[in-house]
Amino acid sequence: MPLTYPIAEQTLDNGLRVVVSSDRAVPIVAVNLWYDVGSRHEPPGLTGFAHLFEHLMFQGSRNVASGQHFSLLETAGASLNASTFFDRTNYFESLPSGGLDLALWLEADRMGYLLDAVNQENLDNQRDVVKEEKRQSYDNRPYGDSYERLVKLAFPADHPYAHMTIGSMADLDAASVEDVHAFFRKYYGPNNAVLTIVGDVGEEDAFDAAKRYFGHLPAIPTPPPAADGTIGPLTEVLRDDVVSDVPSDLITMMFRLPVDGTPELDAAGLALDILAAGQSGRLNRRLVRDEQIAQSVSGGALPLIGGVSFGTLTGIASDGLDLQKVEDALVEEVEKLAVDGITDDELATVQAQAERDWLEQLATCAGRADEISHHALLFGDPNRINTRIDQVRAITTEQVQAAAAKWIRAEGRVQVTYRRTETAGEQA
Amino acid sequence: MNQVLTTPPAVGAPRPWSFPAATTTTTSAGTPVHVFDRPGQYVATVRVTIAMPLIAEPRELEGVATIMSRTLDEGTQLRSANEFAAALERHGAAYGVDVSSDALHVEISVPVSHLAPAVKLLAEAVTQPAFNQADVGRHVTIRLGEINQERANAGYRAREAFAAHLFDPSTRRSRPTAGTPDTIRPLTNVQVASFYRDNIGPGRAQILFAGDATGVDVAGIIDDAFGGWTSAAGPALETPEPLYVPGDRVVLVDRPGSVQSQLLIGCAGPDRRDPAWGAAAVANHVVGGTITSRVDTVLREEKGYTYGTRTSFTAPRKGGTFSLGGAVRTEVTGAAIGDALRILREARDGLTEQEVQEAKDSLIRTAPLRYEQADSVAQQVGSNIANGVPVDFADTYLTQIAATTAEAASEAYRRYVGINGLLVVVVGEAKDVRDQLTALDLGELIELS
Numbered sequence: 001m002p003l004t005y006p007i008a009e010q011t012l013d014n015g016l017r018v019v020v021s022s023d024r025a026v027p028i029v030a031v032n033l034w035y036d037v038g039s040r041h042e043p044p045g046l047t048g049f050a051h052l053f054e055h056l057m058f059q060g061s062r063n064v065a066s067g068q069h070f071s072l073l074e075t076a077g078a079s080l081n082a083s084t085f086f087d088r089t090n091y092f093e094s095l096p097s098g099g100l101d102l103a104l105w106l107e108a109d110r111m112g113y114l115l116d117a118v119n120q121e122n123l124d125n126q127r128d129v130v131k132e133e134k135r136q137s138y139d140n141r142p143y144g145d146s147y148e149r150l151v152k153l154a155f156p157a158d159h160p161y162a163h164m165t166i167g168s169m170a171d172l173d174a175a176s177v178e179d180v181h182a183f184f185r186k187y188y189g190p191n192n193a194v195l196t197i198v199g200d201v202g203e204e205d206a207f208d209a210a211k212r213y214f215g216h217l218p219a220i221p222t223p224p225p226a227a228d229g230t231i232g233p234l235t236e237v238l239r240d241d242v243v244s245d246v247p248s249d250l251i252t253m254m255f256r257l258p259v260d261g262t263p264e265l266d267a268a269g270l271a272l273d274i275l276a277a278g279q280s281g282r283l284n285r286r287l288v289r290d291e292q293i294a295q296s297v298s299g300g301a302l303p304l305i306g307g308v309s310f311g312t313l314t315g316i317a318s319d320g321l322d323l324q325k326v327e328d329a330l331v332e333e334v335e336k337l338a339v340d341g342i343t344d345d346e347l348a349t350v351q352a353q354a355e356r357d358w359l360e361q362l363a364t365c366a367g368r369a370d371e372i373s374h375h376a377l378l379f380g381d382p383n384r385i386n387t388r389i390d391q392v393r394a395i396t397t398e399q400v401q402a403a404a405a406k407w408i409r410a411e412g413r414v415q416v417t418y419r420r421t422e423t424a425g426e427q428a
Numbered sequence: 429m430n431q432v433l434t435t436p437p438a439v440g441a442p443r444p445w446s447f448p449a450a451t452t453t454t455t456s457a458g459t460p461v462h463v464f465d466r467p468g469q470y471v472a473t474v475r476v477t478i479a480m481p482l483i484a485e486p487r488e489l490e491g492v493a494t495i496m497s498r499t500l501d502e503g504t505q506l507r508s509a510n511e512f513a514a515a516l517e518r519h520g521a522a523y524g525v526d527v528s529s530d531a532l533h534v535e536i537s538v539p540v541s542h543l544a545p546a547v548k549l550l551a552e553a554v555t556q557p558a559f560n561q562a563d564v565g566r567h568v569t570i571r572l573g574e575i576n577q578e579r580a581n582a583g584y585r586a587r588e589a590f591a592a593h594l595f596d597p598s599t600r601r602s603r604p605t606a607g608t609p610d611t612i613r614p615l616t617n618v619q620v621a622s623f624y625r626d627n628i629g630p631g632r633a634q635i636l637f638a639g640d641a642t643g644v645d646v647a648g649i650i651d652d653a654f655g656g657w658t659s660a661a662g663p664a665l666e667t668p669e670p671l672y673v674p675g676d677r678v679v680l681v682d683r684p685g686s687v688q689s690q691l692l693i694g695c696a697g698p699d700r701r702d703p704a705w706g707a708a709a710v711a712n713h714v715v716g717g718t719i720t721s722r723v724d725t726v727l728r729e730e731k732g733y734t735y736g737t738r739t740s741f742t743a744p745r746k747g748g749t750f751s752l753g754g755a756v757r758t759e760v761t762g763a764a765i766g767d768a769l770r771i772l773r774e775a776r777d778g779l780t781e782q783e784v785q786e787a788k789d790s791l792i793r794t795a796p797l798r799y800e801q802a803d804s805v806a807q808q809v810g811s812n813i814a815n816g817v818p819v820d821f822a823d824t825y826l827t828q829i830a831a832t833t834a835e836a837a838s839e840a841y842r843r844y845v846g847i848n849g850l851l852v853v854v855v856g857e858a859k860d861v862r863d864q865l866t867a868l869d870l871g872e873l874i875e876l877s
Contacts, residue, residue, distance in 0.1 A: 025468055027443035027796050058719075063434045067729065071720045075786045076439045077793020096793050098440025105437050128732025132688070136735045136755045140688045142580045200443075216432060245685055247580035248573055279501075279513035279523075289509060292566055295573040319573050345518070352520030356539055359471045364800045 003386040005368060008203045009376070012211060014219045015191025019372050019382045020206040021198045023365060029199035030094040031103040032369035033111075034377040037187035038087045039167065040160035040226045040306050048130070048167015049175070049183045051084040055126040056180070057091060058082075062113030066122065069106055076102055079366070084165045087305050088377060094366045097200035100209060107195070108213040111188060115181050123180060127172050134166050142246045146416050150254040150312070153238045153414035160229045160306050189220030194377045198369040230307030231256065234412035241417050243424040248295060249323040252314040253330060253415045255408050260303035261379050267395050267403035269301035272311045273350040274342055274400070275333055276300060280349060282333055283315070293318055293325045305378045311408070323417060331410040338409055341401035354392045445796045447822040448638075448805055453647040456655035457630035462809065462819055465641040469802035472639025474547055474650070475535035476554050477810040479632040479664035481745075482529050482600050489619055490600075491607015493627075495567050496620045497525045497532050502563035505556040509563055512549065521546040523553070529601055530667050530745040531814035532628070537803055540639050544649045551653035554633075557624065564617040571612050582683055582690035582755065585855045589679050589876060590692045594749065594851050596671035601744075629659025636809050638802040670747035672696045674848035676871035682858035689761040689856030691737070693768060694751030697844050699743035700817045704840040706828025708741045708750075711841035713787035715739055715775045716752055722771050723752060733757055733764045739772075741844075745815045750845050758857055762864025765852060769870075772850070776842050784834040791829050795822070 008020045037050050060066040073080050078095035093103050138144040148164050155162040195214065197206045234256050258264035275282050276299030287294035299313035313334070315326040361367045362385060375384040384391075450462040485492050501516075501523055502509040516523055521538035534554050538546040578584040588604060595602035606612075635654060637646045672695075683690075698708050709717075716723035716739025727733045737754025752772065756764040799805050799822070812821045832840075852870055854861060858877075865873060 023468075026800060027445055028800065063432075064436075067720055067725070070718070071786065072436055074718055074720060074790045075793075077442060077790060077795075077797070079794060079797050094797050096442035096796065098442055101437040102439050105433060125729065125732045129728055129735060132733070132755070132757060133735040135688045135757070140582060140686055140690075140755065142577075213433075245580075247576040278517045280510065280517045284513075285510055288570075289566070292569070295570055316573070318569065319576070345514075349514070349518045352539075352542075353517060353522075356471055356520040356522065356537065359539060360537070360801075360803075363469055363471060363802065366797075 002390055003362070005362065005386055007372070007383050007386070009382060010207050012190065012215055014215065014217055016210070016214050017194045017376060018207060018210045019194065019196045019376050020203045021368060021372060022201060022203050022206070023199050026365060027096055027200055028094055028365055029097040029100045029197060029201050030092065030365035030369040031100070031107065032090065032092040032196045032366070032373045033107055033193055034373035035089045035188060035193045036223070036377055037089055037192065038085050039163060039165040040086050040229065041187065042167070044158065045171055045174070046179065046183065047163045047171045049180070050089050051165045051167060052126065052130060052172060052180070053184065054082045054084045054089060055129060056118055056122065057110050057114060059122040059126065060117035061110040062116040063109050064106060066117065069110070072102060072106065073099070078103070086161055086165065090370065090373065092366065092370065100197070100201055101213070104209055104213040108217060111190065111193070111214070112217040114188065115184055118177065118180060118184070120177050123177055130172060131169060134169065138166065143250055143418055146252050149240045149416045150252060150414055153240060154234065154254050154256060154310060155231070159231070160226050161304065161308070161310070185220065187223050190214055190217050191219040192223050194373045196369045196372040196376070198372065199365040226306055228307055233407045233409070234414065237411060238414040239417070240415070241419070243419050243421055246418045246420055248319065249317040249420060249423055250314065250418045251323055251327050251330070251415060252312055253413045254310055254312050255413055257301055257309040257311045257407050258403065259307055260305050260309055263391070263395060263399060264403050265301065265303055265309055266392055267399040268311065268407050269303070270347065270350050270354070270395055271337060271400050271404040271408055272300050272313065273353065274346050275337060276313055277350060277353060283313070283330070286333065287315060287326065287329050291329070293321050293329060323419060323423070334408055335410050338401070338405040342397050344397060347395070347397050347400060351393055351395070355389050358389055442793050447799065447820050450819060455630070455635070455651045457657040459630045459654055459657070460634045461647055461650050462634065462636050463641060463646045464636070464638040464802070464805050464809070466638055466802045466805065467640050467642060469639045470540055471537055471802065472540050472543060472637060473535055473537045473803040473806035474550060475533055475636045475806045475810045476550065477634050477636065477813045478532045478628055479530065480527070480532040480627055481665050481667045482605065483667060484627055484665055485623070488611060489615060490603060490611040491571065492615055492619055492623045493532070494527050494606040495564060495571065495612070495615055496623050497527050498567050499559055499563050499620060500525065500534060500557045501553040502567070503558040503560050504552045505558055506552060512553070516546065516549045519546045521549070523550070527605060528744060528814055529605060533810050535806065540644060543644060543646070547649050547653045551657070555654070555657045559617045559621045559624065561617040564615065564620050568612055568615050571606060572609060575609060582686065582688070582855045585681050585683065586690045586692040586753070586853050589681050589853045589855070590694065590751065590851065593677070593679050593853070593874070594672060594694065594696070596673055599670045601670055625660060627661055627664070629661035630654070630657040631659070632661060632664050634813050636806045638805040667745050676849040677874065678852045678854065678865055678870050678872070679874045679876065680858055680862065680865060681853065681855040682875065682877045683855050684857060686856040687758060688755040689758055689854050689861055690755050691765065691768070692751055692753045692853040693765070693772070693850055694749055695845060695848060695850050697741045697743065697748035697750040698840070699746055699748045700815050700821065703828065704836070704843070706825050707832040707836045707840035708844070709791060710784055710787045710829055710832045711779060711837040712739055712741050713791060714779045714783040714837070715772065715841065717787070722775065723768060726767055726771060727754070727756070727764055731767070733760050737768070743815070758860050761854065761856060761861045762868055765854070766868055769850065773846050776846055778838040779834055779841070781834045784832065784837045788829055788832060792826055795826060
């Protein structure tokens with residue numbers, strides 16, 4: 001049965017798509033902007049730019065001083081942040097509903113007039129902060145570079161998903177203020193974004209407020225689309241074997257998957273869940289509980305819009321056990337699912353888990369606003385948040401097996417392994 | 429017509445808000461049940477909070493409480509581990525346990541439409557665990573592997589060294605909650621079952637529900653599942669006051685290959701029994717609680733030393749801590765610590781009226797956001813019970829904050845931070861940061877590998 005969150009939608013004259021979902025039961029409102037620019041839009045030499053703006057957007061704009069975006073919103077009781085992904089960037093805040101105008105004014109000022117405040121000084125400073133972010137999130141933690149290695153193997157060098165959102169530090173170092181300004185002018189404008197407002201505000205009041213603050217911003221020339229990333233399943237096995245000072249031996253396999261928004265991707269995601277999700281997943285039962293060759297297993301699909309998605313399976317070997325055993329077991333389970341299929345009960349379990357995840361995601365105004373922006377921007381239909389569970393529930397065991405048979409195969413995978421210096425030595 | 433507004437629009441007054449109220453009943457076994465009806469929250473959390481002070485663990489078997497907790501769902505008297513997981517997950521439920529220094533929390537989150545069967549399974553894990561040696565032994569092995577992962581994690585190493593040096597060795601909190609290899613290895617199902625028998629029972633528990641209870645007899649469902657719970661466990665021991673080690677000192681944990689230094693700087697702090705708990709939170713917000721705070725304005729926004737640092741006052745049931753945590757570039761480790769200590773000490777001179785007012789506004793106005801989701805209500809209430817304060821303590825905390833003056837916030841801060849010295853923990857490449865640390869002249873330098 002579909003959910004019944006209200007959805008109202010208008011497009012302003014400048015092309016800004018505004019979606020409102022009123023909920024008067026809570027005293028708060030969530031504001032969420034998705035810009036149609038992510039790391040997949042970055043041409044060679046400009047990697048990391050979409051993410052760099054996630055930082056620069058908090059450094060002030062024409063009418064907002066550096067640091068003021070945070071301080072004004074925090075004092076109004078907001079929780080706020082931004083995120084960057086392969087497909088898009090996202091700016092958001094939730095706050096008591098009396099602060100709606102403030103939130104919209106701040107978002108509009110940086111959408112329209114950010115560049116008044118982007119200069120050499122704050123570019124240099126935020127470049128330093130991004131480098132610390134990369135050190136903290138990638139370089140200073142075990143296995144921190146695994147995804148960087150995997151996407152490099154899974155996609156051709158010029159493919160939109162072949163580099164991570166954090167980008168190349170060399171590209172960032174080479175960036176001039178002019179490069180940064182040009183990137184902003186190309187992608188950041190009302191007609192390349194979705195604005196979602198959820199919570200304690202009436203629909204008409206919300207649309208009026210959106211017009212009041214964003215209506216005067218000029219449209220930008222239609223941005224160039226990201227390069228088409230359409231590509232089929234992997235047809236070979238590519239490996240990256242790392243020997244380093246890691247706490248335990250680990251393997252992650254990556255598969256290409258169908259593009260998001262299709263039943264095939266939902267089916268492939270459910271296949272990976274049947275293998276890797278929860279305590280009752282096949283891999284946990286076999287590798288962790290029964291054979292005890294792995295300390296833990298995990299995995300799942302990462303839906304993407306640019307012609308292809310990907311998914312992973314990870315296993316951490318039990319101490320003193322050869323990682324090859326984990327790899328062999330993963331390969332066997334992957335093939336078994338593709339060849340023998342799944343049971344009704346397994347499918348019902350992962351569908352029930354997907355339903356809970358989805359309901360939890362929609363349980364806050366912020367979560368609902370994020371999914372509305374997501375589905376409006378990438379699929380053109382915010383009402384998908386109400387029908388999403390039915391789409392997942394409609395997938396059959398046959399569809400799961402068919403998707404797995406095509407996309408999740410032992411002979412079509414890339415993998416990275418990390419072995420401790422000691423264990424790698426033993427095998428040499 | 430549209431005219432660009434060059435100054436921020438006014439913010440309307442927030443609607444009044446208070447922490448959700450509970451309906452409280454008691455199961456046939458005498459366990460209190462608190463039901464928080466949250467209309468529109470279709471995924472409910474059911475949380476069983478059980479008083480379980482870690483001082484009940486034998487010194488040589490520390491971690492037994494954690495292994496016991498992790499094996500509750502690894503087979504019950506009615507089902508194998510695999511059967512239990514399959515049954516629970518088939519209802520769309522997720523199951524989890526958390527062990528803190530004073531309590532065990534066992535919880536499920538589940539769509540309300542599947543509440544009754546999922547609560548039955550939760551009760552099965554809590555009241556009828558099997559503790560087969562095969563499952564206990566496996567969790568001992570997994571915990572040993574987890575310790576390897578922890579040793580590789582800079583943030584974990586910093587927290588471990590911080591606890592080990594801030595608390596006297598006689599204090600349980602000076603050592604890891606989940607035990608060390610020496611105390612984990614000897615554990616079998618015999619000790620685990622014995623710890624369970626002595627410590628887990630309906631008289632030590634409280635059960636929380638948060639979610640949309642429209643048309644659902646939540647108290648009846650919980651009583652049906654937990655009403656027959658029996659146990660010989662007597663009342664829980666009271667957690668003793670912790671003993672702190674005072675004085676300025678530096679602990680350097682060598683982590684070869686590090687490209688950053690993980691910092692943790694701090695001292696003793698208040699707990700929730702202190703009427704200045706709210707004032708301390710206000711002071712913290714000003715000094716280092718947000719990206720616009722005094723510390724990050726310098727370390728991140730001016731100097732670019734870090735992706736971000738945060739300070740916090742945190743406390744279990746008895747005895748809190750203040751700390752500043754974050755990672756900084758190796759080459760500027762000494763400079764960053766010097767700046768951080770200067771800012772922490774200068775804050776003792778007092779916080780401004782404006783800073784304090786902004787912090788109060790932020791802390792009070794964000795409350796409805798923090799408790800919007802059913803699960804966050806259950807988390808907060810479970811933690812209140814574990815910490816020995818009333819279930820609606822969130823309201824008391826907000827009242828304390830609203831009444832906090834600039835002088836009261838400054839005084840709460842001064843009473844703790846920098847009064848008995850500051851412990852500085854650095855996890856990083858020792859050969860590159862050692863000289864930077866000695867140049868700061870911060871007292872004794874202790875090196876660990």
